[in-house]
Every structure is written in structure tokens, then in C-alpha cells.
Amino acid sequence: MDDVLITGSDGPVTPIERLRAEELEAFRANLDDRGKAWLDRSGFRAKAGQTAWLPDADGMPARVLVGVEGAPSLATLGGLPLTLPAGAYAVRGPLTELEALGWATGAYQFARYREASREAAQLILPAQLDAGALDALAFATALARDLINTPAADMLPSHLAAEAEALAERHGATCNVLVGDELLDAGLNTIHAVGRAAADDPRLIDIEWGNSDHPEVVLIGKGVCFDSGGLDIKPPGAMRTMKKDMGGAAHVLGLAHLVMSARLPVRLRVLVPAVENAIAGNAFRPGDVIATRKGLTVEIDNTDAEGRLVLCDAMAIAAERNPALMIDFATLTGAARTAVGTELAAMFSNDDAVAHAIATAGSAVDDPVWRLPLHQPYAAMLESKVADLVNSASSPYAGAITAALFLERFAAGLPWVHFDIMAWNLRARPGRPEGGEAMGMRAVFEYLRSRFTP
Numbered sequence: 048m049d050d051v052l053i054t055g056s057d058g059p060v061t062p063i064e065r066l067r068a069e070e071l072e073a074f075r076a077n078l079d080d081r082g083k084a085w086l087d088r089s090g091f092r093a094k095a096g097q098t099a100w101l102p103d104a105d106g107m108p109a110r111v112l113v114g115v116e117g118a119p120s121l122a123t124l125g126g127l128p129l130t131l132p133a134g135a136y137a138v139r140g141p142l143t144e145l146e147a148l149g150w151a152t153g154a155y156q157f158a159r160y161r162e163a164s165r166e167a168a169q170l171i172l173p174a175q176l177d178a179g180a181l182d183a184l185a186f187a188t189a190l191a192r193d194l195i196n197t198p199a200a201d202m203l204p205s206h207l208a209a210e211a212e213a214l215a216e217r218h219g220a221t222c223n224v225l226v227g228d229e230l231l232d233a234g235l236n237t238i239h240a241v242g243r244a245a246a247d248d249p250r251l252i253d254i255e256w257g258n259s260d261h262p263e264v265v266l267i268g269k270g271v272c273f274d275s276g277g278l279d280i281k282p283p284g285a286m287r288t289m290k291k292d293m294g295g296a297a298h299v300l301g302l303a304h305l306v307m308s309a310r311l312p313v314r315l316r317v318l319v320p321a322v323e324n325a326i327a328g329n330a331f332r333p334g335d336v337i338a339t340r341k342g343l344t345v346e347i348d349n350t351d352a353e354g355r356l357v358l359c360d361a362m363a364i365a366a367e368r369n370p371a372l373m374i375d376f377a378t379l380t381g382a383a384r385t386a387v388g389t390e391l392a393a394m395f396s397n398d399d400a401v402a403h404a405i406a407t408a409g410s411a412v413d414d415p416v417w418r419l420p421l422h423q424p425y426a427a428m429l430e431s432k433v434a435d436l437v438n439s440a441s442s443p444y445a446g447a448i449t450a451a452l453f454l455e456r457f458a459a460g461l462p463w464v465h466f467d468i469m470a471w472n473l474r475a476r477p478g479r480p481e482g483g484e485a486m487g488m489r490a491v492f493e494y495l496r497s498r499f500t501p
Contacts, residue, residue: 050169051128051150051151051154051167051168051169051170051185052147052150052151052169052170052172052178052181052182052185053135053169053170053171053172054171054172054174054178055171056135056169056171058134058135059134059135060135060136060137060171061108061109061110061111061134061135061136061137062109062110062111062136062137062138062139063110063111063112063113063124063127063136063137063138063139064110064111064112064113064139065113065114065115065123065138065139065140066093066112066113066114066115067093067114067115067116068092068093068094068114068116070093071091071092071093078101081102082101082102085101085102086099086101086112091112091114092114093112093114093115094114094116095114095115095116095117095122096113096114096122096126096477097113097114098111098112098113098114098126098127098130098131099111099112100112108132111127111131111136113127119143119145119146120145120146120149120413120478121145121148121149121152121153121413121477121478121479122149122413122476122477122478122479123145123146123149123477124138124146124147124149124150124153124170124477124478125149125150125152125153125476125477125478125479126153126477126478127150127153127168128150128151128153128154128167128168128169128170129153129154129156129164129165129167129168131168132168133165133166133167133168133169134168134169135168135169135170135171136168136169136170136171137170137171138170141173142172142173142176144176144177144180144181145412145413147170147172147176147181148181148184148185148478149413149477149478150170150478151170151181151184151185151188152185152188152478152479153477153478153479153480154167154168155188155189155192155480156480157192157193157196157482157483159193159196159197159201179308180309183304183305183308183309184305184489186304187301187302187304187305187485187488187489187492188301188485188488188489190214190297190300190301190304191294191297191298191300191301191470191483191484191485191488192297192482192483192484192485193483194207194210194293194296194297194300194483195290195291195293195294195297195470195471195482195483195484196290196482196483197290198290199272199273199289199290199323202272202290202293203245203247203272203273203323204242204245204247204248204249204250204270204272204321204322204323205247205248205250206272207252207270207272207293207296207319207321208224208250208252208321210300211224211252211254211300211317211319212224214254214300214303214304215254215256217304218256218303218304218307218308219256220254220255220256220303220307220315221254221255221256222252222253222254223252223253223255224250224251224252224253225250225251225253226248226249226250227239227248227249227250230249230250230251233251233340233364234338234339234340234360235251235320235340235360235361235364236337236338236339236340236360237337237339237340237345237356237357237359237360238250238251238320238322238356238357238360238361240331240335240337240356241271241277241322241324241331241353241356241357242321242322242323242324242325242357243329243330243331244277244324244325244326244327244328244329244330244331245322245323245324245325245327246325247272247323249320249321249322249323250320250321250322251318251319251320251321251360251361251364252270252296252317252318252319252320252321253316253317253318254303254315254316254317254318255314255315255316255317256303256306256307256314256315257307257311257312257313257314257315258312258314259314260314261312261313261314262313262314262370262371262372262499263313263314263315263316263368263369263370263371263372264306264313264314264315264316264370264371264372264373264374264495264499265316265317265318265365265370265372265373265374266299266302266303266315266316266317266318266374266375266376267295267299267317267318267319267358267361267362267365267373267374267375267376268293268295268296268297268298268299268300268317268318268319268375268376268377269292269293269294269295269296269320269354269357269358269375269376269377269378269379270293270295270296270319270320270321270322270357271289271292271293271322271323271324271353271354271357271378272290272292272293272321272322272323273289273290273292273323273324273325274286274289274292274323274324274351274353274354275289275324275325275326276324276350276351277324277325277326277330277331277350277351277353278326278330278331278332278333278350279333279349279350279351280326280351281351288471291378291470291471291483292324292354292378293321293378294376294377294378294468294469294470294471294483295354295375295376295377295378295379295466295468295470296319296321296376297470297483297485298376298466298468298470298485298486298487298488299317299319299374299376300317300319301485301488302376302488302491302492303315303317305488305489305492306492306495309492309496311495311496311499311500312499312500312501313371313495313499316365316368316370318361318364318365319361320357320358320360320361322353322357324350324351324353330350331347331350332347332350333347333348333349333350334346334347335347336433336434337356339359339360339363339457340359340360340363340364341359341360341363341366341456341457341459343435343436343456343457344434344435344436345359345431345434345435345436345437345438346431346433346434346436346437346438347437347438348437348438348439348441349438349439352438352439352450353438354377354378354379354450355377355379355438355450355453355454356438358375358377358454358457359453359454359456359457360457361375362375362454362457362458362463363457363459366457366458366459366461369459369461370461371462372401372461372462372463372464373458373461373462373463373464374463374464374465374466374491375454375463375464375465375466376466376468376487376488377465377466377467377468378467378468378469378470379447379450379467379468380446380447380450380467381446382445382446382447382448382450383419383446383447383467383468383469384469386419386447387417387419389469389471389472389473390415390469390472390486391415391416391417391486392409392415392416392417392466392467392468392469392486392487392490393416393417393419393447393466393467393468394406394416394417394418394419394464394465394466394467394487395418395419395420395421395447395448395451395455395464395465395466395467396418396421396462396463396464396465397421397455397458397460397462397463398462398463398464401462401464401494402418402464404494404497404498405464405487405490405491405494406418406490408490408491408493408494408497409487409489409490409493411493412489412490412493414486414487414488414489414490414493415490416466416486416487416490419447419448419451419467420448421448421451421452421455422445422448422452423452425440425445425448425449425452426449426452428440428441428442428445428449429449429452429453436453436456438453447467450467451465451467464491466486466487466491468486468487469484469486470483470484470485470486471483471484472484
């Protein structure tokens with residue numbers, strides 16, 4: 048996507064005309080007879096996403112028409128870059144950042160293992176748009192998608208750590224990684240327990256950037272690089288897309304890129320517990336009790352509720368420095384998908400003002416999130432007879448809420464936001480291709496940018 052948004056072209060540039068259905072008749076009236084006939088034959092009715100060509104005097108394509116409706120969004124132009132012929136295009140009239148970003152995100156193709164199916168068309172940016180900011184947003188989205196789309200064999204904990212180290216180096220940040228038994232020495236027993244059965248050692252990735260005098264913001268991302276379910280093994284259908292179970296890690300790395308690119312005045316910390324939940328003779332078991340970094344003991348009821356285990360120790364270590372804000376992203380529960388579907392990020396928070404501001408920011412940047420409640424009476428479902436709490440609730444209901452309540456025990460009362468995300472598009476939409484997806488990432492960045500920009 049690096050070259051689909053450009054600032055100029057030495058070659059021909061084809062104009063794009065955005066039309067609403069109610070504007071079509073007036074537009075048609077200004078065409079010559081040839082143009083009217085061509086438009087009528089095309090069947091173009093200016094419906095959202097519908098496109099048509101108008102020819103020049105020689106019959107060559109001279110103008111692209113695209114139907115639009117509603118407010119500008121990623122979808123406005125997101126369907127064009129891979130459907131129009133390759134070349135340079137320029138939109139007539141004002142162009143918004145969202146429309147331009149939709150062009151970039153709509154041009155995305157995962158091409159690690161085969162050539163891209165086609166060359167994407169390029170969009171010329173008007174001078175009033177910030178090309179650098181758009182590039183950062185496009186890169187962060189592509190980074191998250193690439194990491195999620197990559198098969199687990201090439202995105203194990205060691206690979207994920209290498210990606211984090213490369214990102215840190217790019218921005219002059221530090222990156223420290225605890226590996227294997229170093230986790231035990233640090234009291235990060237839950238991360239070690241979940242990942243110890245895998246051939247690729249579990250690890251905690253710790254990126255730090257910014258001025259220590261600035262307010263600390265901690266981003267925590269679930270990095271389960273593949274989730275078999277452990278000894279409580281998943282059925283084949285549920286396991287097929289589990290390469291995406293490190294989607295939370297992909298989100299916080301993309302978000303970190305945005306924060307560092309914008310040079311927000313924060314002390315940024317990124318924590319990624321990176322593991323593979325595998326099966327072997329030394330795998331953790333139902334009935335085991337694990338002591339966490341915070342000191343709470345957790346009884347294992349289900350080894351497929353592993354995400355909250357790796358997150359809780361990362362949250363505990365983050366809370367020890369009393370940050371101004373902790374935000375975690377995780378592909379945590381199927382219950383969240385039942386509650387809000389696959390196209391919304393479910394959000395939980397112990398801070399009403401922060402939650403409202405993030406939801407408002409998400410609406411503004413076409414990155415919707417939906418808040419669910421931390422209903423405290425449900426915490427009784429996490430009670431254990433032998434430990435401080437269990438990792439999987441006794442009830443089949445309210446699974447997303449009980450998972451969030453489990454994590455809240457490790458937030459230490461600090462401002463905290465938890466995102467339970469799909470991280471995957473089941474269907475292609477303009478600007479949002481099928482496959483790995485960033486959900487809630489831009490909403491959080493818009494909130495952080497607004498809150499911390501002087």
C-alpha cells in the first residue's frame with residue numbers, strides 16, 4: 048500500500064466524480080448527447096459504490112463516476128483501487144482523510160506467498176491532506192493485517208518478537224524480551240504455563256518509548272500465535288482460523304506505530320505475552336492452580352480460556368508503575384461475537400469518561416466500538432473452591448463479561464480499557480478486505496491523539 052496514495056503524477060490523471068442519486072439528473076443534463084447515451088446504457092444510478100466510465104471524444108475512458116451516500120467513510124472510495132485499471136486518479140472536489148484512507152485500505156492485498164492479483168490504482172492527494180499522517184494510518188493497518196494473516200508457522204512467538212524489535216528499532220524505542228524460564232524468574236507464571244508445551248518458547252515482549260516525564264500509556268496485546276485449545280482441544284472448525292489469535296498483539300503494534308509516528312507526548316509501553324497454546328506432555332491441565340505475578344492464584348477450568356491467563360500477568364506487571372491508562376486488545380471470547388457480531392469491537396472499561404471518548408472517536412473515524420458492561424454480580428461465576436478465582440466461568444452465559452471481570456482483577460483500580468475483538472473480516476467490504484483486520488485501533492489512536500496533543 049506504500050505507493051497507492053501519491054502527491055502527483057507525471058503521467059495522465061483520470062478524474063473521479065462522486066455523485067449522489069439525487070444529483071444524477073442534474074449531472075446528466077449537462078452532458079452532450081453522446082455522454083447521455085453512454086450514461087444511460089451503463090445502468091449507472093449513483094448507488095453507493097456503483098461506478099461507471101464516461102468516454103472522451105475518441106471514445107477513450109476520460110472520467111470515472113462513483114455513487115456515494117451518507118457521510119464520507121472508508122467505503123466511499125474503498126472499492127475502487129482494485130477494480131479500476133492501474134493508473135493515477137484524482138477526486139474532483141474536497142477529499143476527506145477517511146475517503147483517502149479507504150482508498151489505501153481498499154488497495155491492501157496479502158501477497159507474502161503469491162504475487163498480488165492485480166496492480167492497485169493510485170490516488171493523488173490534495174495538498175490540504177497530511178500525507179504523512181495518512182501513510183502512518185495505512186501502514187499501521189497493513190501491519191496489523193499482515194501479522195494476523197500470516198500462518199502460525201511463520202508467526203510463532205519468536206517471529207512476533209522479531210516484528211516487535213523491528214518496529215522498536217524503526218522508532219528508536221527499546222525492546223526487551225523475556226524468554227522461557229526467564230518468565231518464571233520474573234513471576235510471570237501464567238504466560239509460561241500457557242506456552243511451555245510449544246517448541247517455540249513463550250516470551251514477554253516489552254517495548255518502551257518516549258519521555259519518562261510524560262504520562263504513561265500501556266498497550267497490552269494478546270499474542271497467542273496459534274491456539275489449539277490445549278488439552279481442552281478445539282474442534283477442527285474452530286481451530287482453522289486460530290492463526291489470528293495473536294490479533295491483539297497485531298493491534299497494539301500497529302497502534303504503537305501510530306503513537307510513535309505522531310510523536311505523542313506520552314511514555315509508551317507495549318507488552319505482548321507471546322505464546323503458542325500447544326499440546327504436549329508438559330502442557331498445563333484442567334485443575335492446575337497457577338500463582339500469578341499479582342499474587343492471586345488461578346484454578347484452570349478450561350485450557351482454551353488461555354488468553355486471559357497470558358494477559359493477566361502482563362497487566363499485573365504494567366500496573367506496578369501506576370500508568371495513566373492501560374488498554375488491552377485480545378481475540379478473547381466467542382461470546383463477544385455473539386453479543387455484537389463480527390464487525391464491531393466489544394469494549395469494556397472501568398472509566399466511563401474514557402469509554403465514552405473512545406466510542407465517540409470511533410464514530411468520527413469510521414472505526415466503531417460498542418461498550419459492554421462490567422456487571423459485577425457476574426464475578427461470582429469466577430469463584431473457585433481451591434484458588435482465588437477460576438479462569439473460566441461456571442455458567443455458559445455472559446462469557447465476554449466474565450472474561451473482562453477476570454482481567455479487571457489485575458487492573459489494580461487504574462484506568463483501563465479492554466477490547467474483545469474479532470480481528471478478522473468474514474466478508475469483503477469496500478476498504479475492508481476479507482481476512483485479518485484492525486478493529487478499534489484507529490478509534491483508540493484518535494482518542495489518544497485528542498487527549499494528549501497539546
